[in-house]
Amino acid sequence: MFCLILKKRVLVLSIVGLLLAVGILAGVLAVKSVYSPKPTYTIVIDAGHGGEDGGAVGKTTNVKESYLNLQYALCLQKMCSDFGINVVMTRSDMNGLYSNAAKNKKKSEMKKREEIIKKANADMVISIHMNSFPLRSSKGAQVFYGKGNKSGQFLAESVTSMLSQNMDNARESAKVGDYYILNCTKKPAILVECGFLSNPEEEKLLQSEEYIHSMCYSIMCGILMYYEV
Numbered sequence: 001m002f003c004l005i006l007k008k009r010v011l012v013l014s015i016v017g018l019l020l021a022v023g024i025l026a027g028v029l030a031v032k033s034v035y036s037p038k039p040t041y042t043i044v045i046d047a048g049h050g051g052e053d054g055g056a057v058g059k060t061t062n063v064k065e066s067y068l069n070l071q072y073a074l075c076l077q078k079m080c081s082d083f084g085i086n087v088v089m090t091r092s093d094m095n096g097l098y099s100n101a102a103k104n105k106k107k108s109e110m111k112k113r114e115e116i117i118k119k120a121n122a123d124m125v126i127s128i129h130m131n132s133f134p135l136r137s138s139k140g141a142q143v144f145y146g147k148g149n150k151s152g153q154f155l156a157e158s159v160t161s162m163l164s165q166n167m168d169n170a171r172e173s174a175k176v177g178d179y180y181i182l183n184c185t186k187k188p189a190i191l192v193e194c195g196f197l198s199n200p201e202e203e204k205l206l207q208s209e210e211y212i213h214s215m216c217y218s219i220m221c222g223i224l225m226y227y228e229v
């Protein structure tokens with residue numbers, strides 16, 4: 001008899017335990033639905049130039065812009081992916097995006113970049129470049145956006161404010177830039193000139209791991225600020 005009562009008690013306790021577990025699980029799920037995971041954004045990271053088109057070249061070290069653009073793009077890709085952002089790259093190696101048969105290779109590669117942006121259904125485009133100017137004293141990192149693209153301007157301002165916080169050489173304001181990559185989409189798109197390869201000091205700086213990391217970190221913070229994450 002005692003054994004039967006004990007068994008009943010165990011059964012009652014088991015049911016109470018099960019109900020409690022279900023209750024806790026329901027509570028956890030309810031909390032999760034309130035704090036739903038952040039939506040997944042797709043951003044296109046565009047490393048400028050590539051292949052025969054090396055872009056600007058550093059006078060002291062002969063480093064090619066196309067190579068540096070790729071290093072920054074890969075670093076930014078890793079940071080954004082680690083944060084759960086879906087990243088599509090226009091290029092992940094040193095090859096050009098143009099068709100070898102194309103008469104106008106520049107036009108062919110820009111069309112290819114546009115195609116990748118459209119195919120990815122990108123929520124945002126970040127193009128990476130290094131600046132160059134005949135006046136060797138010109139320096140600083142600067143962000144450009146397409147004329148009339150309000151969301152692009154807002155993104156450019158977000159990234160600029162993060163660059164200003166983290167980098168000594170950041171230019172104070174974002175600027176309108178007439179670039180194909182910015183004009184080919186209505187989505188927020190920016191072109192980041194990370195610094196001047198024509199400036200001997202910045203040529204060295206642009207190749208340092210620390211600078212690359214700080215620059216990409218600032219760009220990512222600007223992206224997150226734009227999305228209010």
Ligand SMILES: [Zn+2]
Nearest residue numbers: 048055129130
């Ligand atoms: Zn360039």
